[in-house]
Amino acid sequence: MKPIFVDQTSNLSRLLFAIVLSAIFMFADHRGQHLDSVRNLLSTFLTPLVYIADLPSELAFWSGERIRSRDELFSENQALKDEVFILRTQLQKLVSLKAENAQLRNLLGTEQKVEGRRLVAEIVNVAGDPSAHELLINKGTAHDVFVGQAVLDAYGVMGQVTEASALTSRVLLITDPRHAIPVRVERSGERSVALGEGRFDFISLQYVRNTADIQVGDLLLSSGIGERFPDGYPVATVIKVTQNPGEPYARVEASTEAHLARTGQVLLIWPDKEFQTERENVELRQEQSRQPESDNDKETLR
Known part of the structure; x- marks a missing residue:
């Protein structure tokens, strides 16, 4: 039996038929635009096929972008974490610098109130013995520091220099049991001597x-007696007055104005020139007064 559908035409015939048919369609479309509706209809039906054909490349591109975005986000997140860590570290330093700047401003205000020569020094060490309230500062005899020199901070009297080497000096605080400072009550003018208790800030x-006129809240100032501490600098504020019946004396406790345990800088002060000159003259007169006695002793021995 002969097959119904048999390909009896040659490929050349098919090609010629296709060329002729295409030429006819092109001519008809060019002359009268008769195929626009057909073209639009075919484009409408073929559009989903275009998207489907392009889907694999789109999926590959999307996956690559997702992977790259994830890696970039991870790297960016890690970089931001590192930056936050660095900024937090810098913030700690800024907090320290802010506190130091405030302290220096307070010292500057104290310097403006101090007459005569003054010098800012830094605390480099604190005595390890709890019973010894001493500090080591980074200024010494090379900076004209002398034993007995008064030391202040931005708020009040801290103590005095007890040892001085070329580049460092040891400061005995007013809270040390070995220390005493003449004071007067700002309100009433009562005079006394403040002794260290071995406790910081007291x-x-x-x-x-x-019968002394001293009350809680009174400010104690340096009196200047003894010519060791200048007159009029804050020392402490009275916090307790104890009067025992039958006892001739009262006990007064005070809180220091200077921040002994919280300061990082101190202020060294020198006596004003007039006071220093007068003191040198007194020492010279005393030395001259002793000189004749020694000469008379020599004559007696002869």
Whole structure:
């Protein structure tokens, strides 16, 4: 039996038929635009096929972008974490610098109130013995520091120099049991001597008369007696007055104005020139007064 559908035409015939048919369609479309509707209809039906054919490349591109975005986000997140860590570290330094700057401003305000020569020094060490309230500062005899020199901070009297080497000096704080400083009450003018208690930020006035005009809240100032500490600098504020019946003296406790345990800089002060010159003249007169006695002793021995 002969097959119904048999390909009896040659490929050349098919090609010629296709060329002729294409030429006819092109001519018809060019002359009268008769195939626009057919073209639009075919484009509508073929559009999903275009998207489907392009889907694999789109999926590959999308996956690559997702992977690259994830890696970039991870790297960016890690970089931001590192930056936050660095900024937090810098913030700690800025907090320290802010506190130091405030302290220096307070010292500057104290310098403006101090007459005569003054010098800012830094604390480089604190005594390890809890019973010894001493500091080591980074200024010494090379900076004209001398034993007995008064030391302040931005708020009040801290103590005095007890040892001085070329580049460092040791400061005995007013809270040390070995330390005493003459004071006066700002309000009433009562005078006394403040002694260290061995506790930071606390001193006491002993052997104060029961009739003395001292009250809680009174400010104690350096009196200048003894020519060691200049007159008029804050020392402490009275926080407790104890009067025992039958006892001739009252006990007065006070809180220091200077921030002894929280400061990083101190202020060294020198006596004003007039006071220093007068002191040198007194020492010279005393030395001259002793000189004839020694000469007379020599004559007696002869």
